[in-house]
């Protein structure tokens with residue numbers, strides 16, 4: 347069996363998850379970890395029996411991998427992705443970056459352009475939609491089970507007390523929401539955003555956004571960093587897709603999938619469809635899809651959850667910020 351050689355850059359909280367998943371996959375050989383924090387790199391290397399590097403330059407000098415996850419963080423959880431990602435893409439390494447693709451839209455545009463020029467695969471960890479429930483819902487939509495989509499509504503909220511910048515909540519959390527909205531509704535054409543600062547907060551921690559999609563679908567996103575965090579949960583996420591023949595509801599990414607036909611009460615309901623019980627499991631399903639895209643050597647334009655998808659989500663987020671700041675509906 348062909349084994350892909352993989353490395354993980356940035357082995358903090360989330361990089362450790364990528365490392366654990368790569369090292370558990372039969373078709374992957376985790377060869378290296380890289381962190382500017384030498385202690386973290388050494389610890390991960392000894393745990394996963396691979397080589398430690400302390401800079402991307404030294405990693406590239408030995409080139410022990412074909413694919414790499416970039417799990418750095420930085421400003422608004424995405425400011426540090428640019429430098430290591432550019433080095434890796436330039437060297438022809440296929441990169442799976444953490445979300446947001448970048449908090450800096452110019453950087454996001456440059457990275458996707460570079461990946462295209464170099465013809466390398468560039469994916470983003472938009473893991474919230476890598477669930478059996480979302481895949482089944484998409485099948486239902488494609489099979490015309492709900493007819494023409496009229497409206498899509500989404501809620502995504504978690505409890506995140508970090509106060510580092512005014513638009514941290516939109517830029518760091520909603521790459522996930524907009525990727526899911528794009529997946530079901532296609533490109534968004536217009537956005538109108540209202541926001542407020544939760545009690546005692548300095549940042550725009552709550553936002554309500556009206557959306558119009560290019561194909562005429564209308565929708566709404568409700569987001570918050572002042573959300574619930576009940577034990578055993580990651581927060582709250584819900585999606586409702588309303589069509590001319592029925593509607594689909596997904597709760598908490600993978601926990602509940604329901605189909606309601608418009609003219610009958612015989613709804614269909616699945617708990618933890620496909621055996622996925624918890625959001626945390628989406629890291630594995632997303633990384634497995636990334637590995638499979640590389641094993642299959644899909645064309646870079648065909649990567650599922652691509653850099654371009656990450657960029658598209660970030661463009662909508664910047665539109666939402668402009669809408670709020672100018673008190674207008676923004677055309678994207």
Ligand SMILES: NC(=O)c1ccc[n+]([C@@H]2O[C@H](COP(=O)([O-])OP(=O)(O)OC[C@H]3O[C@@H](n4cnc5c(N)ncnc54)[C@H](O)[C@@H]3O)[C@@H](O)[C@H]2O)c1
Nearest residue numbers: 356357358359360361380381382383417418419423444445
């Ligand atoms: N997909 C999801 O559901 C999800 C959930 C939470 C966080 N995240 C994302 O994961 C990313 C990482 O978050 P985290 O909490 O693991 O951060 P972290 O701070 O725990 O880890 C980041 C690591 O990157 C290292 N690093 C920074 N610059 C580097 C460089 N140039 N080369 C090598 N190593 C470098 C740091 O030393 C650190 O160890 C963020 O982008 C965050 O938004 C994604």
